[in-house]
Amino acid sequence: xxxLAFLAAVLAVTAFAPSGYNIGDKATDFKLKNIDNKMVSxxxxxxxxxxxxxxxxxxxPFAKAYEDRIIALDTKYKAKGYxxxxxxxxxxxxxxxxxxxxxxxxxxxxxxxxxYLVDETQNIAKTYGATRTPHxxxxxxxxxxxxVKYEGAIDDNSDDASAVKEKYVENAVDALLAGKPVTTxxxxxxxxxxxxxx
Amino acid sequence: MSLIRRASFILLFTPLVLLQNHVNVxxxxxxxxxxxxxxxxxxxxVNFWATWCDPCVKELPNxxxxxxxxxxxxxxxxxxxxxxxxxxEKVEQFATDKALVPEVLLLNGGNPNNxxxxxxxxxxxxxxxxxxxxxxxxxxxxxGELTQDNLNKTIETKNK
Numbered sequence: 001x002x003x004l005a006f007l008a009a010v011l012a013v014t015a016f017a018p019s020g021y022n023i024g025d026k027a028t029d030f031k032l033k034n035i036d037n038k039m040v041s042x043x044x045x046x047x048x049x050x051x052x053x054x055x056x057x058x059x060x061p062f063a064k065a066y067e068d069r070i071i072a073l074d075t076k077y078k079a080k081g082y083x084x085x086x087x088x089x090x091x092x093x094x095x096x097x098x099x100x101x102x103x104x105x106x107x108x109x110x111x112x113x114x115x116y117l118v119d120e121t122q123n124i125a126k127t128y129g130a131t132r133t134p135h136x137x138x139x140x141x142x143x144x145x146x147x148v149k150y151e152g153a154i155d156d157n158s159d160d161a162s163a164v165k166e167k168y169v170e171n172a173v174d175a176l177l178a179g180k181p182v183t184t185x186x187x188x189x190x191x192x193x194x195x196x197x198x
Numbered sequence: 199m200s201l202i203r204r205a206s207f208i209l210l211f212t213p214l215v216l217l218q219n220h221v222n223v224x225x226x227x228x229x230x231x232x233x234x235x236x237x238x239x240x241x242x243x244v245n246f247w248a249t250w251c252d253p254c255v256k257e258l259p260n261x262x263x264x265x266x267x268x269x270x271x272x273x274x275x276x277x278x279x280x281x282x283x284x285x286x287e288k289v290e291q292f293a294t295d296k297a298l299v300p301e302v303l304l305l306n307g308g309n310p311n312n313x314x315x316x317x318x319x320x321x322x323x324x325x326x327x328x329x330x331x332x333x334x335x336x337x338x339x340x341x342g343e344l345t346q347d348n349l350n351k352t353i354e355t356k357n358k
Contacts, residue, residue, distance in 0.1 A: 061250045095252075131322035131341075156309040159282045166309075188314040190280050192251060193324030193342065 020129010023185045027053075027139050027146040030124045032087065032117035035104045040115045042085070042139075042146060049081030050140040050149070050176060052169060055119075055130040057090045058106050059097035060192035063133045065158050067110060070134065073154070073169060074114045082138075082173050084114040089125035090133070094195040125194055132191030138172045138182075149176055152187030219293035219302060223283060226307040226316065233276055234331045240272040241357040242331040246305075246317075248280045249292050253343050254326040258296065260346045265299065268353055277302045280325060330356050 021027055029042045042051060054070055056063045074084035092099035100118060107116045119125050128137055129151075138150035150172035155164040172182045224232070233242040245261055247254035258277070265275045277298050279289045283306050293302040307313045314323050318339040321327055330338035330352070337356045344352070 061248075132324040153311065156311060159284070187311040188321070188323045190310045190314070190323045190325065193253065193326075 019126065021148045023148055023151065025148045027137065027148050028127055032119055032124065034115045034117055035107050040117055045083060048083060048141060052077060052082055052084045053137040053139060054084060054086045054134055055089050055125055056086050056134040057088045057098045058102050059095050060133045062158050062191045066134045066154055069154055069161055071110060077173055080177055086114055086116045087119050087124060088116065089119040089122050089130060090195040091197045122196060130194060132193055134191060136169050138169060140176050149182050150185055153189035158189065219290055219298065221286060221290045221293055221302045221304050223286065223304045223306050226313040229278065229303065229305060234336065235334050237334045239333065240274050241353065242274050242276060244276045244278055244329045246278050246280055246325050246327045248325060249288055251325050257326055257343045260344060260349050263346060264349050264353055271357060273353055273357060275300060279304045332356065
């Protein structure tokens, strides 16, 4: 009986444990299909110091509002060792606009110079704890590990890029590049909930 | 004659004018004053949505049905649009077309990072999301959609 109660307690804890990464956690690498049908992993980037992993998609107005800012992040930080890796976690059956063909069109139209990957099983979004688009995880490479250093929004104003006061992702990456601790490690933003498979 | 004409003109068009939903733009603290801080036994059901959010738009009729069912039982719905303030007209048109009642607000809360946790620390910021308040206290929060059944049951449980 005691054993059963213990088991129930363990199960309850497992069921209610917060999913996703906390700051300082080791993030998993992945092997996901890019829009050119080639597989991409973090391990492919031998010279990277870290990554700006962005869960994003085609259809979401917030993702659209941030598209140019995501491109700018890659342009600015790829050369410094922090490339953007965009991942679309949405179920294309739930949102046809988020299918591979439309991803290819978007990437071509906007000249994405970074991978735009399909998280077909949605396991990476779930493991990372992504909940909405866009949702960013800044990872720092440490030996063979990828440590989560920042999680949340790109900046504090989705509506108007010119009115942004705090560039959260840039501040985080700048701090990491300078060997300083990240000041704001977690932020929240309104976004489109990830469309999970039913 | 012209008086009658004018009168009939007014009579004809007044209802249309009245039916146009006016959407107030509020700050986060104004929203708190209107729902979270109300010290009475009305259950305030606050639904966060946006016209661009398909799952939100899909679940709105559930809230309208629930309002019809429970409005005489001290239940008030507040539909809080998270559309950009630039889209106020669009929200008003939507609220009119869908006959969203009794109240639609557009939240101009500034940096969401400053107020999302105040609604609920478990909220990631994804919508739809629904909070309920009674006697100045939060009695319920849910991120994601609510079925009619689930919403009705929650209202009945929390409105006691």
